[in-house]
Amino acid sequence: MGTAMLEKRAMAACLRWHTAQQNRLAIGAELRLIREGNKRRPVLFHASDLDVSRRLTEAKRVERAALRKLAALCSEMRAGHQQADNAIDAFVKLTC
Numbered sequence: 001m002g003t004a005m006l007e008k009r010a011m012a013a014c015l016r017w018h019t020a021q022q023n024r025l026a027i028g029a030e031l032r033l034i035r036e037g038n039k040r041r042p043v044l045f046h047a048s049d050l051d052v053s054r055r056l057t058e059a060k061r062v063e064r065a066a067l068r069k070l071a072a073l074c075s076e077m078r079a080g081h082q083q084a085d086n087a088i089d090a091f092v093k094l095t096c
Contacts, residue, residue: 003077010073017066024059031056 031052 006073006077010070010077013066013070013073017063017070020059020063020066024056024063027052027056027059 031049034049034052
């Protein structure tokens with residue numbers, strides 16, 4: 001696969017991860033606000049707290065999956081660059 005295609009895939013993976021991270025951070029902030037409000041008026045069970053906690057867990061899963069995909073693409077790109085470096089080194093040795 002060409003480097004241009006890998007770079008496009010890596011950029012898409014970066015954007016996917018960044019979007020997932022922003023979503024997780026927003027849900028985390030929402031949960032913190034709910035929990036701060038709950039401290040002021042103690043109740044044993046808050047449905048909204050539970051719902052937001054579940055959304056946060058799912059957002060973390062999505063973010064981790066996007067990060068794994070990004071890491072795999074970075075590894076692919078690194079291998080491609082290493083092959084190119086080896087080819088350049090071999091060419092230099094042959095011509096010198």
